[in-house]
Structure formats: structure tokens, C-alpha cells
Amino acid sequence: MTTIIEDRFDSGAQVSMEMDKDAGELFVFHCPAGQGCIVSKWPLDSYHLPIAMAHYEQCIELERAAFESCSTSA
DSSP, rough: EEEEEEEOTTSSSSEEEEEEEEEEEEEEEEOOSSSSSSEEEEESTTHEEEEEEEHHHHHHOOOOOOOHHHHHHH
16 A cells, blocks of 8 residues: 555544555545544546545545634634
8 A cells, every 4th residue: 555645633633545556446544533534445547536636635624624613612
């Protein structure tokens, strides 16, 4: 498994995109702080790569929103 991109948050949350070139699969791991990981999987090809990237961005936005809501409620 090769990590393509990874973002870590001060909350402890983590979002990463990884590929398994041998299996021809692309994964997005969304790991909210203290909640385990949600894994999404696509075929590793040019059609699915933009879909996986959009999903990665959605996960990042969810974590940013969660961080902002925690910051403003404190």
C-alpha cells in the first residue's frame, strides 16, 4: 500500500488516500478522532481517480467543520 496524500488534524483525526498498485485499488481512509476508520474503495483507473479525490476533499471538509464547531463552542 502506498500513501498518496495524508492530512492530520489537531483533533487527532486523519484522512489519507492510498493505492494498492498490485490489486489495482484506490482507498480513502477517513479516521475521525477516537472513532475508528471509514474506508472507501475504488478501482485504480483514470475514471475513478477524480471521484476518489472529490471524496477525499469531502472528508477534509467534514473534519474542518467539526474542528470549527468544537472551537466555537468552547
